[in-house]
Amino acid sequence: MGASGEAPHTVSSNFKHEPVLLVESLDQLALSPGAVVVDGTVGGGGHAAAILERTAPTGHLIGLDRDADALEAARTRLAPFAERAHLAQESFRDLARVVRDLDFAPVDGVLLDLGVSSHQLDRAARGFRFGAETAADTPLDMRMDTSGGETAAELVARATVEQLEEWFRAYGELPGARRLARAIVAARDERPIATAANLVDVIERAGIGRGRRHHPATLVFQALRIAVNDELEALERGLEGAAQILRPGGRLVVIAYHSLEDRIVKHRLREGARSCTCPPAQPVCTCDTVPVWRVVTRRPVRPATDEERANPRARSARLRAALRLPEAA
Numbered sequence: 001m002g003a004s005g006e007a008p009h010t011v012s013s014n015f016k017h018e019p020v021l022l023v024e025s026l027d028q029l030a031l032s033p034g035a036v037v038v039d040g041t042v043g044g045g046g047h048a049a050a051i052l053e054r055t056a057p058t059g060h061l062i063g064l065d066r067d068a069d070a071l072e073a074a075r076t077r078l079a080p081f082a083e084r085a086h087l088a089q090e091s092f093r094d095l096a097r098v099v100r101d102l103d104f105a106p107v108d109g110v111l112l113d114l115g116v117s118s119h120q121l122d123r124a125a126r127g128f129r130f131g132a133e134t135a136a137d138t139p140l141d142m143r144m145d146t147s148g149g150e151t152a153a154e155l156v157a158r159a160t161v162e163q164l165e166e167w168f169r170a171y172g173e174l175p176g177a178r179r180l181a182r183a184i185v186a187a188r189d190e191r192p193i194a195t196a197a198n199l200v201d202v203i204e205r206a207g208i209g210r211g212r213r214h215h216p217a218t219l220v221f222q223a224l225r226i227a228v229n230d231e232l233e234a235l236e237r238g239l240e241g242a243a244q245i246l247r248p249g250g251r252l253v254v255i256a257y258h259s260l261e262d263r264i265v266k267h268r269l270r271e272g273a274r275s276c277t278c279p280p281a282q283p284v285c286t287c288d289t290v291p292v293w294r295v296v297t298r299r300p301v302r303p304a305t306d307e308e309r310a311n312p313r314a315r316s317a318r319l320r321a322a323l324r325l326p327e328a329a
Ligand SMILES: C[S@@+](CC[C@H](N)C(=O)[O-])C[C@H]1O[C@@H](n2cnc3c(N)ncnc32)[C@H](O)[C@@H]1O
Pocket: 017, 018, 019, 020, 040, 041, 042, 043, 044, 045, 046, 047, 048, 064, 065, 066, 067, 070, 090, 091, 092, 093, 113, 114, 115, 116, 117, 118, 144, 234
C-alpha cells in the first residue's frame, strides 16, 4: 500500500477514463484523412485515439495535458500511431505557442474536454475528492500539474477571508461563501487544514449547505480546484489561442462540465460571432468588427440517455462547437 492507503499502481495500465460525447465530438470536428488536430486536454487519450483513427493515414494529433500521469497514459495508448501523435506537458492556455513551435499551424481542429479525468478524481492522493472513506488520507492538493505551484492546502493556509469568499462565490456559487471563509480562517488558527477530512469538518461545523441535495463540499472543492489551477483564465486564453491557430473553416469543440465553464464558452463564441459591436442606438456601423466564429451548436449538445446511464460523469457535459471564419479580405 502507498502512503495514501492505496495500492501502488502503474499509471498507464490503470488509467481509467471513458471519453465523454465521443461520437458527437468527432462529428463536430468534421474530420477527414490527413487533418491536423489539437487535443488540448489529452487525458488518457480516449478522444485522441479516435481522432487519430479518423484522420489516418496521414493526420497528426498534438496532445497537451498539464498532468504528467495523463501524458504517460496517453503515450502508451497512442503508441500505435507512432509519429502521428505529438504529446507535450503544457497547459492549453499556451496552445497557440506550442502548435507554432511544433510548426503545425494552421490546424484543422481543436478539442478541449475540460475539467478533471476520472483517473484524477479516483486517486485520493491527488486531492480532488472528499468521499468519507478516503478523506482522512486525502491531502488537499488538487494541482493538475504536480511539478510546481501552490496546493489547495497552501492556498487555504494563506488566503485572506476576502480571497476565500471571492473564490467560493465566483468559482463555487456557494451560498454562505463569507461564513465559510471566516470559519476557515478561524479553524486554521487552531490546526492546519491539510486534508479533505479537515476541510469537510470545517464546512459541516459552519453549517454550510445544510438540507441541500448535494454535499456542500462539492461546490467548495470545485471552487478551490478552479483557484489552484487558474482554470477559468486558462480557458479564456485557450479559446483565444484556438482562434489564432485554426485555419478558416477549422472547427473548435469544447466540452464543459459545469455552468461557469459553459458560460465562458457560450459568451466567448457568441461575442466572436458578432459582426458589429457598435452601440444598438447607433444608426450606421462604424466598428469594422470582423467575426471570428460561426457557432454551429445553437444549443449545447448533451449526452444521450444511454451514455448518461453508463457513465455518470457524462451527466453534466455540455458540448459547444464553432467554425473559424476567414479573416476579412
Ligand atoms: C476530462 S479529462 C480529458 C479526457 C480525455 N478527453 C480522454 O478521452 O481521455 C480533462 C484533462 O484535461 C487536463 N487539463 C485540465 N486543464 C488543463 C489545461 N489548462 N491544460 C492542459 N490540460 C488540462 C486534465 O489534467 C485532464 O487530464
